[in-house]
Amino acid sequence: MSHGISPLAPKSVPHLPPVAGVRLATAAAGLRYRDRTDVMLALFDAGTAVAGTLTRSKCPSAPVDWCRARLRGGKARALVVNSGNANAFTGKNGRDAAKLTAELAAAAAGCKPGEVFLASTGVIGEPLKASAFDGVMGALVAGAHPDRWLDAARAIMTTDTFPKVATASARLGSASVIINGIAKGAGMIAPDMATMLAFVFTDAPITAAALQTLLNRNVDDTFNAVTVDGDTSTSDTLLAFATGAARARGAPRIASASDPRLKQFRVGLNAVLASLAEQIARDGEGARKLVEIKVEGAVSKRSARRIALSIANSPLVKTAIAGEDANWGRVVMAVGKAGEPADRDRLSIWFGGIRVAHRGERDPAYDEAAVAAAMKKPEILLKVALGLGRGRDRVLTCDLTKDYIAINGDYRS
Amino acid sequence: MSHGISPLAPKSVPHLPPVAGVRLATAAAGLRYRDRTDVMLALFDAGTAVAGTLTRSKCPSAPVDWCRARLRGGKARALVVNSGNANAFTGKNGRDAAKLTAELAAAAAGCKPGEVFLASTGVIGEPLKASAFDGVMGALVAGAHPDRWLDAARAIMTTDTFPKVATASARLGSASVIINGIAKGAGMIAPDMATMLAFVFTDAPITAAALQTLLNRNVDDTFNAVTVDGDTSTSDTLLAFATGAARARGAPRIASASDPRLKQFRVGLNAVLASLAEQIARDGEGARKLVEIKVEGAVSKRSARRIALSIANSPLVKTAIAGEDANWGRVVMAVGKAGEPADRDRLSIWFGGIRVAHRGERDPAYDEAAVAAAMKKPEILLKVALGLGRGRDRVLTCDLTKDYIAINGDYRS
Numbered sequence: 001m002s003h004g005i006s007p008l009a010p011k012s013v014p015h016l017p018p019v020a021g022v023r024l025a026t027a028a029a030g031l032r033y034r035d036r037t038d039v040m041l042a043l044f045d046a047g048t049a050v051a052g053t054l055t056r057s058k059c060p061s062a063p064v065d066w067c068r069a070r071l072r073g074g075k076a077r078a079l080v081v082n083s084g085n086a087n088a089f090t091g092k093n094g095r096d097a098a099k100l101t102a103e104l105a106a107a108a109a110g111c112k113p114g115e116v117f118l119a120s121t122g123v124i125g126e127p128l129k130a131s132a133f134d135g136v137m138g139a140l141v142a143g144a145h146p147d148r149w150l151d152a153a154r155a156i157m158t159t160d161t162f163p164k165v166a167t168a169s170a171r172l173g174s175a176s177v178i179i180n181g182i183a184k185g186a187g188m189i190a191p192d193m194a195t196m197l198a199f200v201f202t203d204a205p206i207t208a209a210a211l212q213t214l215l216n217r218n219v220d221d222t223f224n225a226v227t228v229d230g231d232t233s234t235s236d237t238l239l240a241f242a243t244g245a246a247r248a249r250g251a252p253r254i255a256s257a258s259d260p261r262l263k264q265f266r267v268g269l270n271a272v273l274a275s276l277a278e279q280i281a282r283d284g285e286g287a288r289k290l291v292e293i294k295v296e297g298a299v300s301k302r303s304a305r306r307i308a309l310s311i312a313n314s315p316l317v318k319t320a321i322a323g324e325d326a327n328w329g330r331v332v333m334a335v336g337k338a339g340e341p342a343d344r345d346r347l348s349i350w351f352g353g354i355r356v357a358h359r360g361e362r363d364p365a366y367d368e369a370a371v372a373a374a375m376k377k378p379e380i381l382l383k384v385a386l387g388l389g390r391g392r393d394r395v396l397t398c399d400l401t402k403d404y405i406a407i408n409g410d411y412r413s
Numbered sequence: 414m415s416h417g418i419s420p421l422a423p424k425s426v427p428h429l430p431p432v433a434g435v436r437l438a439t440a441a442a443g444l445r446y447r448d449r450t451d452v453m454l455a456l457f458d459a460g461t462a463v464a465g466t467l468t469r470s471k472c473p474s475a476p477v478d479w480c481r482a483r484l485r486g487g488k489a490r491a492l493v494v495n496s497g498n499a500n501a502f503t504g505k506n507g508r509d510a511a512k513l514t515a516e517l518a519a520a521a522a523g524c525k526p527g528e529v530f531l532a533s534t535g536v537i538g539e540p541l542k543a544s545a546f547d548g549v550m551g552a553l554v555a556g557a558h559p560d561r562w563l564d565a566a567r568a569i570m571t572t573d574t575f576p577k578v579a580t581a582s583a584r585l586g587s588a589s590v591i592i593n594g595i596a597k598g599a600g601m602i603a604p605d606m607a608t609m610l611a612f613v614f615t616d617a618p619i620t621a622a623a624l625q626t627l628l629n630r631n632v633d634d635t636f637n638a639v640t641v642d643g644d645t646s647t648s649d650t651l652l653a654f655a656t657g658a659a660r661a662r663g664a665p666r667i668a669s670a671s672d673p674r675l676k677q678f679r680v681g682l683n684a685v686l687a688s689l690a691e692q693i694a695r696d697g698e699g700a701r702k703l704v705e706i707k708v709e710g711a712v713s714k715r716s717a718r719r720i721a722l723s724i725a726n727s728p729l730v731k732t733a734i735a736g737e738d739a740n741w742g743r744v745v746m747a748v749g750k751a752g753e754p755a756d757r758d759r760l761s762i763w764f765g766g767i768r769v770a771h772r773g774e775r776d777p778a779y780d781e782a783a784v785a786a787a788m789k790k791p792e793i794l795l796k797v798a799l800g801l802g803r804g805r806d807r808v809l810t811c812d813l814t815k816d817y818i819a820i821n822g823d824y825r826s
Contacts, residue, residue, distance in 0.1 A: 124742025329537025
């Protein structure tokens with residue numbers, strides 16, 4: 001199956017500069033694919049702090065279990081990510097495969113297995129032959145280089161149609177620090193393939209605890225505000241690594257997420273996470289429209305989020321947008337089923353900035369031709385005002401097309 | 414758009430006998446369709462009790478509001494149902510249209526407007542021109558007849574591909590009573606059209622309160638256990654009418670749902686509701702497979718229901734079944750995201766009675782050819798054992814095909 005590059009792919013790919021203390025390499029271990037790389041290794045200098053957020057699935061993959069246990073240590077020397085096999089629902093074999101992968105990487109990199117972080121994406125339920133890494137680990141370590149960002153993003157792709165990278169720089173004390181990110185994920189779960197994976201790398205000297213707090217604050221409005229199909233992966237993983245190498249250039253050591261010197265860094269980190277999250281929505285399986293859903297006037301932000309997700313995950317809303325139909329009746333339905341406070345007679349709805357429904361009825365001034373033109377655009381803004389309170393939130397999603405069914409429903413080849 | 418009759422339609426349609434005290438009529442009021450009936454009227458003899466369950470949507474239609482207020486009275490003399498227009502999200506116009514419809518029916522039938530029950534299904538957000546009923550109400554009352562069950566079921570169809578009827582009889586004291594049911598609904602919301610509607614009619618002498626208790630007990634494992642797309646309509650309505658006419662034939666008057674004389678009636682009522690609910694799943698938009706999902710070994714029935722619904726509403730599970738792919742990895746994903754207690758390493762999964770995963774790993778004895786053959790059948794049983802407790806439940810759904818997208822996503826004609 002070839003589905004080409006998403007029409008919503010970013011027009012240009014930013015260049016990612018080196019991050020002091022990080023080296024990258026990729027290889028083809030032959031796990032599932034032919035003629036492409038399927039494993040990436042990142043090596044970190046001693047003293048690198050790590051933080052992360054992992055899937056809330058009750059049936060997580062073996063690498064997720066591995067990372068959850070190792071995050072407590074807060075120290076990282078290596079990251080190994082493979083595509084082609086998710087090492088999920090693989091029982092004791094899976095735990096052994098994760099352990100072996102970490103041991104092989106540790107031996108080659110000269111660190112402890114507990115300082116190696118892991119992520120896997122691909123088929124669920126198939127045993128991962130971690131011994132395949134044995135043949136490539138030495139070459140990966142030997143060939144690791146500060147300038148392999150796009151290669152790394154390519155090696156972790158599954159049904160992604162383009163590699164996802166983002167970068168920002170920030171002033172920290174008297175130094176400039178870099179924040180680079182790479183990600184993959186085309187559905188919350190792609191066909192047979194699991195997962196949204198994202199990795200962030202910085203040379204800022206930040207403790208693991210402060211980095212964790214920053215991630216927690218940022219993930220809710222970036223990665224957690226994106227949905228393709230409402231299906232949560234067994235393997236969703238976001239890890240952030242801070243080498244601290246910028247300290248040599250005069251950056252201060254930061255031990256608190258509230259440190260005022262982090263102001264620019266916080267903005268940069270949020271921008272990187274938000275860009276990667278948006279790129280995932282832009283590469284949603286079969287997507288032809290990027291849809292931003294804004295809900296305001298809810299009783300709380302939490303309530304606004306739930307209503308926005310109810311709209312974003314409604315198959316009827318998503319198919320209507322695929323059909324370029326400003327079907328606000330289905331939006332009313334999705335608001336109504338969210339289980340959150342809503343008053344039909346105060347509800348207003350906009351498509352592409354044009355109000356189509358007002359206070360519980362079709363807007364009398366609604367110009368069907370203008371709305372039809374707005375619905376033809378590749379990016380659709382859908383706004384709902386509840387008129388109850390001051391809670392507001394926003395989520396990103398994409399439309400639901402026949403290609404989603406083709407990608408996920410056609411017979412296995 | 415013509416999509417033919419669902420391949421899952423029942424092979425034969427049962428004959429529905431008259432229910433003493435009920436007369437039916439249909440007409441073409443020209444609300445939206447050409448060359449078909451779009452309104453049905455049921456007339457009930459004096460003394461008819463009514464009970465019902467209505468959508469939990471926070472944005473219900475005007476007829477739902479009307480019925481909710483009138484159910485308190487517990488008495489019914491007429492039911493008016495139209496297709497083509499849902500009278501939902503129509504503001505004050507909608508309330509006025511519902512009132513006018515009830516007044517027109519009451520005047521023609523010689524009863525009070527508060528004894529008239531209403532349901533509407535069709536486009537959301539378009540004003541319902543209730544004055545259109547003025548021209549047909551007299552003829553409807555004059556032509557009402559005990560033998561119009563299939564006509565009635567046809568008049569309330571929207572995107573349904575076949576009329577949905579069911580019947581049962583039960584011994585009540587020394588008399589035999591009839592329980593007839595009709596329903597419509599092809600998605601929880603069909604394209605532009607709202608709604609699951611179901612109406613049950615019996616000549617048993619049962620008080621409104623007892624009938625309400627019986628409905629509440631039965632609806633959870635019948636209509637509430639069916640999902641097509643997880644989208645809850647603004648208009649879902651189930652009403653039950655008991656004329657009491659069987660009292661003249663010696664049936665005792667029943668004032669408690671726990672009355673032991675109701676034993677057969679309870680079985681019959683459950684059979685009628687279960688049959689109608691299954692027919693709705695069989696007519697799911699674009700459906701090619703009827704899917705029964707059984708979850709056992711959960712910590713409670715409620716937990717089993719939530720896990721079953723998480724599986725049933727997962728686009729990735731539904732597209733896999735459309736592709737005849739026993740993709741248990743996606744079932745693991747759906748169990749994991751349900752948010753209910755689950756232990757990956759105790760989980761077992763069966764497709765078509767064949768165990769494909771056992772205790773958190775692929776079943777070593779799993780015969781791929783046998784499973785492939787099972788997946789080709791039009792009815793798929795998917796069983797999940799959690800191994801935690803004794804909670805079990807079952808839901809019905811259908812697969813997700815390109816036809817669902819075509820029905821709901823193609824440009825409005």
